Amino acid sequence: MKNPNDGFLRGRIRSLKFAFKGLWILMSTEDSIKAQLFFALIATILGFVFNISEMEWAVQCLAIGLVLVAEAANSAIEEVADFIHPEFHVKIGLIKDIAAGAPTFAALISLIIAGIIYVPKITLLL
DSSP: OOOTTOOHHHHHHHHHHHHHHHHHHHHHHOHHHHHHHHHHHHHHHHHHHTTOOHHHHHHHHHHHHHHHHHHHHHHHHHHHHHHHOOSOOHHHHHHHHHHHHHHHHHHHHHHHHHHHHHHHHHHHHO
16 A cells, blocks of 8 residues: 655655565465476576577567466456455356466467477477
8 A cells, every 4th residue: 555655766665565575475375376487497498508599588588477477467366356256156267267368378479489489499409
């Protein structure tokens, strides 16, 4: 909650504190985020192994970020849905299913990007 006595700088610092708290909560409690961070680590290692270009690094980092943001948004939507209606409800289930589609789209796009970056490099080794 915004404190009316906070100046601009103090307000930004408080916002950063909440943002890092949320980041920690995601990384320490959400299995989907943990899994995506593992895949991000693999992609980063592959980037060094295959010596990808600066542009490939940029696209890979964007893809990783896209997946993590989508997973975080999905987790937030699921938390809100569970808070509003803790018991099973068809509409809440639909909302959660639709929200789960976002990280699925992001993961599929990231797999396509990984294919574009790494398949040519792997075929050179064969």
